[in-house]
Amino acid sequence: MTFASVPWLELAVAVPLVGALCLSRSRDALSASRWCLGFLGAGLVCAVAAWGGFMGGLTADGTSPFDALPLLFGRNVFAIDALSAPLVPLLALLHFLTALATARTKMSRFSFAWLLAGSALRVAVFACKMPWDLGVLLVLATLPPYFELRRRGRPTRVYVIHMALFVGLLVAGLVADGTAAAVLLMGAVLVRSGTVPVHVWVTDLFENCSFGTALLVVTPITGMYAALRLVLPSQPPEWVLQGIGGVSLFTAVYAAGMAVVQTDARRFFAFLFLSHASLVLVGLELHTAISLTGALALWGSVIVSLGGFGLTLRAIEARFGRLTLSEFRGLYAASPSLAVCFLLTGLASVGFPGMSGFVATELLVDGAVVASPIVGLAVLVAAALNGVAVMRAYFALFTGDRYTPRVPLGITLRERGAVLALTALIFAGGFFPQAYIASRHQAAEATLEDRGAEKPAH
Amino acid sequence: MPDLAQLATLTGLVALATPMALVAVLGLPSLVGRPLSERATGRACRWFIALGFLATLAVFVLMLATGDRHVVVNLGNWVSIPDAHGGHPKYHFAVKFEFDRLSVPLALLSFSLCGTIGAFAVKYLHREPGYNRFFVLFSVFLAGMVMAALADTIETLFAGWELVGLSSALLVAFFHERPAPSRNGLRVWIVYRVSDAALLFAAVALHHVTGEGDFDQLMGAEPWPYGRAALPELQALGIGLLLLLAAAGKSALVPFSGWLPRAMEGPTPSSAVFYGALSVHLGAFLLLRLSPLITVSVWLALAVVALGLTTAVYAYLAGTVQTDIKSALSFASLTQVGIIVAEIGLGHWVPFLWYVALAHLLGHACLRTLQFLRAPTLLQDYRNLENAIGDRLPRAPGPLAAAPGRLRTRLYRFALERGYLDTFLNDFVARPFVLVFRWFDRLENTWTAFLNGTREPAPPAPPPAGDPKPVAELAEHRS
Numbered sequence: 032m033t034f035a036s037v038p039w040l041e042l043a044v045a046v047p048l049v050g051a052l053c054l055s056r057s058r059d060a061l062s063a064s065r066w067c068l069g070f071l072g073a074g075l076v077c078a079v080a081a082w083g084g085f086m087g088g089l090t091a092d093g094t095s096p097f098d099a100l101p102l103l104f105g106r107n108v109f110a111i112d113a114l115s116a117p118l119v120p121l122l123a124l125l126h127f128l129t130a131l132a133t134a135r136t137k138m139s140r141f142s143f144a145w146l147l148a149g150s151a152l153r154v155a156v157f158a159c160k161m162p163w164d165l166g167v168l169l170v171l172a173t174l175p176p177y178f179e180l181r182r183r184g185r186p187t188r189v190y191v192i193h194m195a196l197f198v199g200l201l202v203a204g205l206v207a208d209g210t211a212a213a214v215l216l217m218g219a220v221l222v223r224s225g226t227v228p229v230h231v232w233v234t235d236l237f238e239n240c241s242f243g244t245a246l247l248v249v250t251p252i253t254g255m256y257a258a259l260r261l262v263l264p265s266q267p268p269e270w271v272l273q274g275i276g277g278v279s280l281f282t283a284v285y286a287a288g289m290a291v292v293q294t295d296a297r298r299f300f301a302f303l304f305l306s307h308a309s310l311v312l313v314g315l316e317l318h319t320a321i322s323l324t325g326a327l328a329l330w331g332s333v334i335v336s337l338g339g340f341g342l343t344l345r346a347i348e349a350r351f352g353r354l355t356l357s358e359f360r361g362l363y364a365a366s367p368s369l370a371v372c373f374l375l376t377g378l379a380s381v382g383f384p385g386m387s388g389f390v391a392t393e394l395l396v397d398g399a400v401v402a403s404p405i406v407g408l409a410v411l412v413a414a415a416l417n418g419v420a421v422m423r424a425y426f427a428l429f430t431g432d433r434y435t436p437r438v439p440l441g442i443t444l445r446e447r448g449a450v451l452a453l454t455a456l457i458f459a460g461g462f463f464p465q466a467y468i469a470s471r472h473q474a475a476e477a478t479l480e481d482r483g484a485e486k487p488a489h
Numbered sequence: 490m491p492d493l494a495q496l497a498t499l500t501g502l503v504a505l506a507t508p509m510a511l512v513a514v515l516g517l518p519s520l521v522g523r524p525l526s527e528r529a530t531g532r533a534c535r536w537f538i539a540l541g542f543l544a545t546l547a548v549f550v551l552m553l554a555t556g557d558r559h560v561v562v563n564l565g566n567w568v569s570i571p572d573a574h575g576g577h578p579k580y581h582f583a584v585k586f587e588f589d590r591l592s593v594p595l596a597l598l599s600f601s602l603c604g605t606i607g608a609f610a611v612k613y614l615h616r617e618p619g620y621n622r623f624f625v626l627f628s629v630f631l632a633g634m635v636m637a638a639l640a641d642t643i644e645t646l647f648a649g650w651e652l653v654g655l656s657s658a659l660l661v662a663f664f665h666e667r668p669a670p671s672r673n674g675l676r677v678w679i680v681y682r683v684s685d686a687a688l689l690f691a692a693v694a695l696h697h698v699t700g701e702g703d704f705d706q707l708m709g710a711e712p713w714p715y716g717r718a719a720l721p722e723l724q725a726l727g728i729g730l731l732l733l734l735a736a737a738g739k740s741a742l743v744p745f746s747g748w749l750p751r752a753m754e755g756p757t758p759s760s761a762v763f764y765g766a767l768s769v770h771l772g773a774f775l776l777l778r779l780s781p782l783i784t785v786s787v788w789l790a791l792a793v794v795a796l797g798l799t800t801a802v803y804a805y806l807a808g809t810v811q812t813d814i815k816s817a818l819s820f821a822s823l824t825q826v827g828i829i830v831a832e833i834g835l836g837h838w839v840p841f842l843w844y845v846a847l848a849h850l851l852g853h854a855c856l857r858t859l860q861f862l863r864a865p866t867l868l869q870d871y872r873n874l875e876n877a878i879g880d881r882l883p884r885a886p887g888p889l890a891a892a893p894g895r896l897r898t899r900l901y902r903f904a905l906e907r908g909y910l911d912t913f914l915n916d917f918v919a920r921p922f923v924l925v926f927r928w929f930d931r932l933e934n935t936w937t938a939f940l941n942g943t944r945e946p947a948p949p950a951p952p953p954a955g956d957p958k959p960v961a962e963l964a965e966h967r968s
Contacts, residue, residue: 192940235937235941291926324570359668359671364666383655384647390568397697415685430662465567465568468568
């Protein structure tokens, strides 16, 4: 058996799924955490192997002759291409690091079985290209947060209403043909991406779900993936993409403005994420090769940087409870490492030089200015406001006072491992961006080829 | 054996690498939780800055020896997206630096002032809890200044510009345990973000108009300051105004001047080197670097002169009534920066004035650094003298006293209120922004509560025990 004949991609989905079944009856949180890490680590290895096989040219699309699902369905369900190849290991890594950085005090309230199930579903979504298969997986991926909300006794109606709308539009779009299909699918994408005014489910999720779950549900920007796989191939008319772009642009600025004035840390993070997700979607509408490359690059950067930012915020929450940004907390002296991680990941998300999002933001602005100076200006305004929001949160949480803990509250070894891994990725992407940008450009070119001719520059 | 030109390039590379290496040497151990000791930090600063200074000086000497006034260190394309047809790349981010008669003096100034301040700060901040943090930020600032000074593309300049901005804002908030430095750090950061956005927009626009972000492409074959941008006047005016906005934010020109005295919350060494001497001149340096644009557009030149003179007059008036030495020095600094900017604008008619502006900038930076460093001991000397004579030292009446009755009152009021600039930005920019988005926030909470079937939105989280210090609103209430 050679490397290429191992069904790495299926294993990347199957291993966490098996883990979820194994841990579903577990009552010992510490043991569940360890097993969860094992399963997610194995899933991560498989995902990296699938990506490596694809990048090294060992496999054409990540599939293998020993794949099991073709025996059931008569066709391949999972396959990767230039677009999804780096996203699959990135998602697996994010889940692994989330499990790794879960504080012991929170283990009993955090369901590792659902984390594994969610990981399997989300990796499956990003490893799936066929519209109906993807549709089914997208629908299934909406379930774990619902069950968690129920389990925690939190209100579910906002989530259910929005997800029902998403599922309804998705299914109707998959059934319909032509322009109607494109419009319906566009609607589904906008709901899933949390564009204004159908975005409140994101803030509601962050307020009512566990931070880890909410982070993993939203950070991958599944709506962007759905747009690329479902909306673009259906050859939508120009105004459909302009609709996505226009609404996304408004959302990017609006959410950035909201992030600046938030007094609750979770809502702040939710709006910060919404702004970034919308900026990624903006690149879709501009659909020149440069802007799409920028959007795709920013997508990966957002997963890494906002993932790390969220994990840092979650680690701080684990020590100090729900955080408000309306008064100074002065936590720097208690947790300097967390402060540094918070700042690094936050700045990376807003495209600071030397970090992963810098070139991506440049590319996006470059493409936006070509399309229209107003669009470029709006993208810059959103980026500037996001920068203000991140720094305001940093100052509120870590400075202005001195918090003197009675017990040591510094970063733990596991947390440090998680954030250092993300920091390494952030700086690697910042200092050596060529390979990543080239791969994103390749994906952008392939996407545009699928869609037809590139929109000429104005 | 490399020839002199190659040697100059290699030496230039060393000058560029040393600040980056200093960031790595000080920053990486901190990142893994093992910061360097005070002694090791001091040594690293001393040696790396000395090496950078000597390397820059060597380039300067080699330039004189070879007669070459334009040494380029081209590190190639950091990112390049090739065209499918093998033509000009669709996108490229060139990392290119140049040593010329404008960049070398500023780089030398950056190294020498940072070296002086570094040596001063090693003693000044001895056993201060944030010692390591200060020097990490200090190294980031130096790297940003050197990168911005030596940049040969506007993108590279932008990267340095942002590094300077971040380190400055964090140093203003250096004293973490008090709320005022944090509020002022945030204020500085907000102005810098506006400035950064304007510069990035200008960079992208310049890239599209000229096809390149390289300064030598923009300025043609002529070395600074004799280049002339090959741009239509209208485009030069548009891009120039964006650059002027960026410079206004960075150099605290009107209407952004309010952040400069606030920046004095930081420790004296950083106030001296950053806000009094180096970063406050970065906006003027940007205008000098892109002076070929000013050559093209007379309206741009007039705007630059007007902004410079307005700032100079404003800062002079505000500076006359300051009651603390750092604020007085900061406004004195701003007056000179305003004059430097006006000189740059006047260079449209008399290009020699660009040399004057450069010399003015260098001389002023050195003088002001020394004044800032001398300030604490000067106050001590005053105190000793007053103790000795048992009375206040006699003081000459300020220049505003010479103004006639009602005008004098108005001028005093204008000066005491710092030209109402902060009030204007608070009332007409920040407060409406906060009010609008707070209203949206309440609306969203109500809508979420309605969808969830609860009548009222979730109550706000209870304040923590003790005496919470409220975070600054973007629109602060004036006390």
